[in-house]
Amino acid sequence: AIGECGLDFVTDTPSDRQESYLSMQLELAQQYDLPVILHCRKAHHRLIPMLKRYPLLKGGVLHGFSGSAQQAMSYIELGFYIGVGGTITYPRANKTRVAVSQLPLEFLVIETDAPDMPMHGFQGQPNHPKMLPKVLSELALLKKESEQTIARSLWENSHKLLSICE
Numbered sequence: 001a002i003g004e005c006g007l008d009f010v011t012d013t014p015s016d017r018q019e020s021y022l023s024m025q026l027e028l029a030q031q032y033d034l035p036v037i038l039h040c041r042k043a044h045h046r047l048i049p050m051l052k053r054y055p056l057l058k059g060g061v062l063h064g065f066s067g068s069a070q071q072a073m074s075y076i077e078l079g080f081y082i083g084v085g086g087t088i089t090y091p092r093a094n095k096t097r098v099a100v101s102q103l104p105l106e107f108l109v110i111e112t113d114a115p116d117m118p119m120h121g122f123q124g125q126p127n128h129p130k131m132l133p134k135v136l137s138e139l140a141l142l143k144k145e146s147e148q149t150i151a152r153s154l155w156e157n158s159h160k161l162l163s164i165c166e
């Protein structure tokens with residue numbers, strides 16, 4: 001895949017510079033027919049139109065998703081999976097938790113973003129891939145499905161996203 005790349009309007013890097021690099025990375029993805037791992041903070045309003053300008057056959061994943069179900073659906077419609085991370089373990093992240101509970105399971109994948117994005121209760125500690133089952137448990141609660149059912153879907157989705165054959 002190409003990435004992680006994307007737009008982060010919480011950093012000091014000017015948005016026009018970020019957008020110019022991202023457009024080159026999206027062109028690369030088009031040229032080599034690869035999926036894209038996308039990062040987005042406070043920039044959905046700029047990122048979604050950019051993805052419409054650079055349609056990607058293989059789509060990709062919007063990692064570390066936080067936002068509304070409507071925003072997530074815009075990415076799904078453009079061929080992207082939604083990367084669900086430790087954000088959903090925070091009771092105060094209600095908007096994202098509600099959004100994730102409403103999204104179709106066949107377009108979700110999970111992640112930790114280790115060492116970033118610590119889980120609820122582990123703030124101030126470096127995150128680790130071993131925390132992934134915590135995201136799975138929380139997702140199972142939100143989707144009102146068994147962890148086994150969720151895990152099976154996530155496994156398949158991850159393979160499809162990265163074109164991995166079993």
Ligand SMILES: [Zn+2]
Nearest residue numbers: 004039063064
């Ligand atoms: Zn990121």
